[in-house]
Amino acid sequence: MVTAYVFVTVVTILANAAIAGADFARARFVLANSAAVEVPRSWLPWLGALKATGAAGLLLGLLGVPGVGIAAAAGLVLFYVGAVAAHVRARVFATMVFPGGFLALAVAALVLGVAR
Template sequence: MSTAYVVVTVVTAVANLAAAGVDYARSRWVLANMAKYGLPASWIVPLGVIKTAGALGLLAGLVVPWLGEAAAVGLVLYFVGAVGVVARARQWRDLPYPAAFLGLAVASLVLA
């Protein structure tokens, strides 16, 4: 297990836990963005749960490698979907946010 893998995985997990925390807090800016993208506000907590599960799976993967790989795949798929939702809504200025998370998830998967 390389140092780069551990660092990228921990950064990815922390970023996703922070994003999930914002979801659980039902932050106004997140709810406003969801409305812009055409997503119902009722999805905010389930989306936070997915981010939390992915983050915890990445951290567990430091001990059980296949679990980390599965979590990284799940986060890649989640953020591909997020990029697609933002692009579909033609909110181009918002694209860097999910793209950055996608990049972290891809890096975690590649380094695994």
Template sequence: MTSVLLIATVSCAAANVSAAIADFVRAPFVLANSAEVRVPPGAVPYLAALKLAGAVGLVVGLVAFFVGAVLVHVRARVFHNIAFPGGFLLLAVAATVHFASGR
């Protein structure tokens, strides 16, 4: 997985968490946009939950991918370059902790 893909995925997850929070607090711009496209206000929390689930799925998917990458390196006893998947795994875990803490 390239650094660009990692950055894009984490950025996408962060954007979706931000949007979900705006939906949950019923930010005026969210309600205005929803009304403009004829989405009833009662549907907004459900859409927020879907956005949040998507963000969690992106981050959890990243963690699972890099856990697998590290395990494959260990199984093959190829340690000279394990720092790369290990470093990406640490970034993915850090992003997961960050999103889970709600900060």
């Protein structure tokens, strides 16, 4: 169980750190996707900060602060539920796999963190 928790959490950390970096860099695919779901460009730094904070919290959880890790995973779950809802609201289903994938990682990290 510990191996699964560490693996899933590390993958979740790396994925969220990478997408936060893309948000901060205003990557073309981020701009296109945010425009499609009607998220203002001015929100991108804040959204990136939330993702980066979630990744940092998960890292702290791995380093021995389990309450912070669980809170970070729960926060990422809520964040990505909102992202999926934004895609559904805007009827942008072609790129739903991305927030859905991030949501699945966050849920797995949360479940494994609580079970640990």
